[in-house]
Amino acid sequence: MESQTANFNHLQAAHCENGVTTALLAHYGVHKLTEPLVFGIGSGLFYIQLPFMKVNGGPAISFRTMPGLIFKRTCKSLGIPVTRKKYRSHEKAMAELDERLRAGKPTACQVGVFYLTYFPKEYRFHFNAHNLIVVDKRDDNYIISDPIMEGLVSLNSYELERVRFAKGAFAPRGQMYYPGDNLKEATDEQLRQAIITGIKRNCRDMLHIPGNFGGVSGIAYTGKQIKKWKEKLGDQKARSYLAQLVRMQEEIGTGGGGFRFIYGAFLQQARQYLHMDELLDLSKQFTAAGDKWRDAAIQASGIYKGRLTTQADYDNMGDRLIEISALEKQAFQQLKALIKKAK
Template identity: 75%
Template structure:
């Protein structure tokens, strides 16, 4: 059984799930940048006390599930989300959904995701995919970051749905509820403003030093101390974690800034305020600098760059990025009041 479902390839998994499921449900205006921006997906956080792969937890996006939840709620679309203690009940709920001719998204771990290239498989439990059919013991998978469809056996799907560790998915599946009235352009307009204001808050106003632009600046300062404080091997592993979370998990730091720039550009069609176009370019510039920082970090990790001065350059790059994003979000805050 295969559903009549359009596979859409996107840069980031949860954006793609949001776009694909909402379009399937009738929200034809939805694009990846709009889903990301309305869902206030842009973020930064570093938690040194929480370790993932023996290095600090670093994230360039909001909590898993929030992009889909916020986008749907801002458009008046109900969200159905379920988690399970029983693997049998998790499979039963998915099968019942498919028997109704309806797709469902799952949060999964990537370590045992068999169609992923081996170099991308490590212990990360916040990947998202859509199950769109079942043929015998195999499930048909629309994974937004892949070019085409893939299959997983019932055991393979169960294994990734119940992966262990941080952000364990616990068999989670989710999808839009029934949409009683078509989503209008006016709803999109209001949702854009709500998404912008929430993202401004998250990047500028969270107290402390670990999140938003303050978190980026804090990380830059910390990087300058890692070589002496941690030793070469551990310092390099921390930088590898930064690059992995930036460049290999979805679209990470630079890519998310490019998507957010595209969101502001597309928002201009709904809110013709020209400052949005200038701000789009500012976020694109921040994305370019994140990519430059990733190259610097990779050079240190691979041993091409080894001096304290190289760590200082890396730290200064992040401090510069924090300044760029603080300026952009401060200006965006002022513009949002006129939308």
């Protein structure tokens, strides 16, 4: 049992699904992937504000693709078989996980964050799209590789079952997933084609998603909405909406500014496989967009903490997002034109 844990290399990552995908595939034999490559191949960069939906009483905003897609797309691009299971029965969900662990097979799970006992209390939100790897079981304790944590952590059986069956939006329903066994290392040509596919899909999602509330158009949509919040909602609710925006961007794992930095790193690493020097300049553009997202978060924090209170402050915040929208639109248009040249 000890060797099973010792043989697993825990990876601390900027985002949970990136980290789970990278660490799990490495354990089963695919070692060339990095967190940025996984994020780019999986077309993880996204933006949407769902206008008729609320999360925790605030706007439903996401900076990422649907949970599970990064893992699914990365594996599909590299020809890796995937098994994904959801359960009605708590007992069956725990028994099948235990069976895999007895066979020495670390397994990924989608869980809710709110009852993760090893998380600091300020990071526990009702967010059900968190990913982790269950590495081993010792007595009643499960050894967990959570990419957000510095090292391995543990949950007892009651705690793990509780987070696997958290209620609410994106309820995980005991979901566990894993790749096939004894995978072959990815070839450079496989990675090259996977990168091209991932970039083309990400350009499509950010430039051509229907409607005005997704992709780069969605960022501008939110900016315009912010300018109306103070008058429409009143100070207290408008401030809580901005707090929600920052929470989704910086804390919950949907990754606003941080995702732009990861995508910039992806384009740098993609250059090794595509041999296109223009990717370095595009990488800098996405990094600059990430900086502007971080600056916008500081502006939003000033408003919801009561330091900035005027309509001009809300207008400033909205204008920042409209500017980011234009920057990302330009970067994705250039990237779309460039990737058409790749064979």
